[in-house]
Amino acid sequence: MILIxxxxxxxxxxxxxxxxIIPNIKIDIIGENSIYETSxxxxxxxxxxxxxEEIYIGNVYDEDDLLSIxxxxxxxxxxxxxxxEDKLxxxxxxxxxxxxxxNVYF
Incomplete structure (x- = not known):
């Protein structure tokens, strides 16, 4: 399990x-200095x-698109x-x- x-x-x-609740679970906590580093x-x-085989790319300021994918x-x-917003x-x-x-989807 990954906790962010x-x-x-x-x-x-x-x-x-x-x-x-889940005794044998491995838990990784991920949190970097920015949302981009965490991603x-x-x-x-x-x-x-x-x-x-594919990645989905979303702008941090367009939460609706990110959540929909x-x-x-x-x-x-x-x-x-x-x-x-303007660069990868x-x-x-x-x-x-x-x-x-x-495949890459924007």
């Missing part, structure tokens, strides 16, 4: 309660566990790349070009 948030936003009590780390984790990306186990992060460009992505 910095250490101070997710208390140990919440983690302990989840582990009581990048999550995309890497999705890639580590799944065959990535979540069920599709989740069902296909494909990442959603969160971008700034260089690190994400390099990462996605190295993965032989077949």
């Amino acid at each position: 948030g910095k250490d101070h936003t997710i208390s140990q009590k919440v983690v302990d309660e989840i582990k009581l 990048y780390i999550i995309d890497q984790k999705i890639h580590d566990e799944n065959n990535i 979540v069920p599709v990306a989740g069902n296909k186990k494909q990442p959603i790349v969160i971008t700034q 992060d260089e690190k994400m460009c390099t990462w996605s070009s190295d993965k032989n992505i077949k």
Whole structure:
């Protein structure tokens, strides 16, 4: 299970309660300095566990579009790349070009 948030936003009590309900669960807490960095780390984790053939790219300021694609990306186990309004992060460009992505959706 991946919990998204910095250490101070997710208390140990919440983690302990989840582990009581699901005793053998592995929990990763991901939270970087920006939403773009967090998105990048999550995309890497999705890639580590799944065959990535497509990515969905959404602007951080267009929440409706991002939320509307979540069920599709989740069902296909494909990442959603969160971008700034006017550019794609260089690190994400390099990462996605190295993965032989077949389809990119904006």
